[in-house]
Amino acid sequence: MKAVLALADGRIFKGKAFGATGETSGEVVFNTAMSGYQEVLTDPSYKGQMVTMTYTQIGNTGINPEDIESNQLYLSGFIVREYLDCYSNYRATMSLDAYLKENGVVGIQGIDTRALTRHLRDKGAQNGIISTIDFDPESLVKKARAIPSMSGLDLATGVTCSAPYHWTQGLWDLQTGYPEVDKRDLKYKVVAYDFGIKLNILRCLVSAGCDVTVVPATFPAESALAMNPDGIFLSNGPGDPEPMKEVIENIKKFVGKKPIFGICLGHQLLGLALGGRTIKLKFGNHGSNLPVMDIATKKVEITAQNHGFSVDILSLSNVAGLAHENLNDQTVEGMAHKTLPIFSVQHHPEASPGPHDSHYLFNRFVEMMEKHKA
Numbered sequence: 246m247k248a249v250l251a252l253a254d255g256r257i258f259k260g261k262a263f264g265a266t267g268e269t270s271g272e273v274v275f276n277t278a279m280s281g282y283q284e285v286l287t288d289p290s291y292k293g294q295m296v297t298m299t300y301t302q303i304g305n306t307g308i309n310p311e312d313i314e315s316n317q318l319y320l321s322g323f324i325v326r327e328y329l330d331c332y333s334n335y336r337a338t339m340s341l342d343a344y345l346k347e348n349g350v351v352g353i354q355g356i357d358t359r360a361l362t363r364h365l366r367d368k369g370a371q372n373g374i375i376s377t378i379d380f381d382p383e384s385l386v387k388k389a390r391a392i393p394s395m396s397g398l399d400l401a402t403g404v405t406c407s408a409p410y411h412w413t414q415g416l417w418d419l420q421t422g423y424p425e426v427d428k429r430d431l432k433y434k435v436v437a438y439d440f441g442i443k444l445n446i447l448r449c450l451v452s453a454g455c456d457v458t459v460v461p462a463t464f465p466a467e468s469a470l471a472m473n474p475d476g477i478f479l480s481n482g483p484g485d486p487e488p489m490k491e492v493i494e495n496i497k498k499f500v501g502k503k504p505i506f507g508i509c510l511g512h513q514l515l516g517l518a519l520g521g522r523t524i525k526l527k528f529g530n531h532g533s534n535l536p537v538m539d540i541a542t543k544k545v546e547i548t549a550q551n552h553g554f555s556v557d558i559l560s561l562s563n564v565a566g567l568a569h570e571n572l573n574d575q576t577v578e579g580m581a582h583k584t585l586p587i588f589s590v591q592h593h594p595e596a597s598p599g600p601h602d603s604h605y606l607f608n609r610f611v612e613m614m615e616k617h618k619a
């Protein structure tokens with residue numbers, strides 16, 4: 246079946262349908278990870294976006310019940326060069342095509358994803374539409390132009406959990422799978438704010454020794470402080486952090502009271518809560534192969550990233566300093582408070598998908614809580 250991708254600036258790509266059929270729209274971004282499409286599909290931070298993979302063959306490891314970052318697919322469309330229906334993986338239970346169909350995600354395959362990526366890199370990420378029912382370029386471009394811009398959209402409060410819950414599962418192991426960690430090994434009480442939290446963040450926190458209670462995005466700081474946690478964690482999530490005023494005000498109430506660690510959207514919200522500002526990048530960073538330097542140790546780590554916004558570190562010059570830097574585009578990759586036990590990173594130390602170079606950051610959070618306790 247035919248499918249067409251139209252971008253808001255008028256560029257058209259003709260391909261073939263895969264996954265669900267129909268029409269879908271969102272901000273089109275490119276992801277440079279060579280594997281891990283299932284984690285990309287289930288990452289809540291992609292809500293409102295359509296993802297094109299730069300790796301050319303997608304589908305060959307199928308879908309398994311374990312490599313999920315949430316219980317749902319949040320992205321609005323999936324774009325690949327060549328879809329492979331014949332999958333091979335000892336854990337796989339179904340094909341990618343069947344998975345997309347089951348979850349109602351519209352896909353397009355057989356387009357020149359290199360040309361699309363170069364276009365997005367040159368012109369910037371922009372809205373687009375995939376259709377298997379309307380093939381008229383003029384009508385499609387008109388529809389793509391009518392989609393609201395990602396800037397100004399609070400999407401995170403729409404994907405958060407509805408009530409607090411406790412998490413005890415640790416990191417995956419080849420022999421045992423996902424272990425349930427003994428409560429006696431969890432020494433640090435952490436309240437984790439869910440703005441669209443990836444499950445591997447929870448697993449990393451637990452494996453680092455944290456007793457994690459996950460709370461909804463607007464859970465009052467007073468109630469969180471009443472739990473007497475050792476630290477506060479702020480998660481990743483979709484959309485623009487700037488309109489999330491209630492959440493930002495809430496985060497301010499933890500500053501100076503508890504150690505805080507933020508990842509991605511959590512890092513951006515923390516920047517806003519500390520009085521800084523955030524900006525929208527031209528096309529952002531999405532992938533599992535992005536070099537970052539830890540300024541303190543000068544060590545370079547290869548990281549997983551997925552963001553379109555960034556913290557303007559100069560707007561925080563009296564409060565926090567640059568702690569990590571992206572070596573590709575020099576974007577702010579992390580910050581540390583000048584006097585308080587507060588730090589955050591733009592990239593994803595939990596990886597999933599991606600290398601484990603940045604896992605040490607969860608231990609850094611634990612050390613921070615240990616010091617603060619003492």
Ligand SMILES: NC(=O)CC[C@H](N)C(=O)O
Nearest residue numbers: 481482509510552553554
């Ligand atoms: N992964 C994330 O948390 C993404 C943060 C934010 N939505 C951005 O695009 O920058």
